[in-house]
Amino acid sequence: MSHDGALPLNSLGFAKAPQDTRVVVAMSGGVDSSVVAAQLAEEGYDVIGVTLQLYDHGAALAKKGACCAGRDIHDARRVAEEMGFPHYVLDYENVFKDAVIDEFADSYLAGATPVPCIRCNERVKFKDLLETAKDLDADCMATGHYIQRVMGANGPELHSAADANRDQSYFLFSTKPEQLDYLRFPLGHLPSKDATRALAAKYGLSVADKPDSQDICFVPNGNYAQVIEKLRPGAADPGDIVDPEGNVLGSHNGVIHYTIGQRRGLGIGGLADPLYVVKLDVDKKQVVVGPKDMLATRKIPVREINWLGDEPFTSRAEWHVAVRVRSTRPPRDAIIRPISDTEAEVELFVAEEGVSPGQACVFYDTDSPRIFGGGWIWRGY
Structure with missing residues (x-):
């Protein structure tokens, strides 16, 4: 990046003072994005916090350990107040349902094992939210993801996080080069999650000890089947558990209750060798099981x-x-x-x-x- 002025590049890569650099921070209400916002505010950047309300106002599927529910919006707003920068909540419920939840239900019913967090990054956070950041005249958008953006000979490159245990590259592979131009990931170089929590404590953030979210945000307690039945009534029709030749070994109460590679909970005892789910045939309502080598x-x-x-x-x-x-x-x-x-x-x-x-x-x-x-x-x- 060439620039004529005497100003060196700031920590976000712009040749101007932090106070002249506007950055939108995507805030989920968790520790990671809160630390990003607080750190940039402390460095003097013109920070705007934005939280996405993705479903049900946190009511119908409210639970612990989810992101972007009512409690998380409250937490994000509180961090913004503590650090003294503006914070907005955007209602993305319809976008999220159309772009993420519906496909999740359909692909699960088709016997696939979807990863909705990737679609959310691709179709909501790094698309619509990124456009919103540009509408707010921001120079860039920062997130709390554990991944690194490194300037290479041909422009910005995506690199794994320094801490392999926290690396989120699997969920961000669909980031486009032009999005990478605009995105910043200030936590990617940190050695551990402890380092993030230490920063949260340093800034006195109310979320410093908040537990990490574990599940998919709209799936309470990891119970996919319950959510799919709500979204697609009749999806839990019973059927047969069969071997690869089609011989019936037992019955099941809905293909949606099974995943490829599953061994436990098949309800078919008395067989010499352990069996695994090797295929889900939604059309025939069959769960196909076989030996491990078929996987x-x-x-x-x-x-x-x-x-x-x-x-x-x-x-x-x-x-x-x-x-x-x-x-x-x-x-x-x-x-x-x-x-x-x-x-x-x-x-x-x-x-x-x-x-x-x-x-x-x-x-x-x-x-x-x-x-x-x-x-x-x-x-x-």
Whole structure:
């Protein structure tokens, strides 16, 4: 970035004083985003806090450990008052339902295992909220995500967080280059969550000891089936549990109660070898079970790819990278073979179990913390 003035780049990368730099902070009411807002306010930036109200005013699905419910809006507003910057609450309920919740229900019913947090980042936070930040004449938007934005030779790059235990790159692979230009992630370089809480205590924030949110915000206590039944009545129709040849082994009370790779709670005893859910056939209302080796997958079809490499995705016949097929697993060596700009086949060097349609497949550099984007795993095996 070239600039003529004598001012050095500030901590957000702009060649002007912090007080002349406006930053919108996406505030969920949790510790992470509160620390980001407080830190930037303390550094003298022109901070505007924005909290999204995503569903039901926190009433119908209110619970502990969710984000963006009534309590969280209150907490975010309180931090803004403590640090002396303006705070707005935006009603994104309809956008959230159309862009995130409905697809979550439909893909779950289609036997997939969706990751709605990625869609929320992609379709709500980094799209509509980002546009709102620009409408407010902000120079950039900051979030509390644990990921790093690093300036490279060809512009900003997405890198994993310094703390591998907190890294949220799996949920942010669909961030577009032009969004990355505008986004800032001030927590990505911190060594641990303890460091974040220490900052919260330093700023005297009321949320310093608030527990982390664990679940998907609109799914109370992780009970997907309950939410889907509410959204799609009749989705819990009973059916048969069958083996790969179609022999009936038992019955179930709704495909939505099962996930690929599940072993416990199948209710079919007396069999010599343990059985796992290997497929969910929504049309036939069947839960297909089989031995563990049926879960192992080496070739994964991926589509809706967001590519963050320096060269065009289709400029090579294959890319040697590491891929992550679940948020809880480490990246594994793989080859990506592009089919088009947005589709590819991913081949794992070593088979993974429980690869499920609806999950993301995120691409990592094998030699650095850089993220090359990713796509969505599709169709059953």
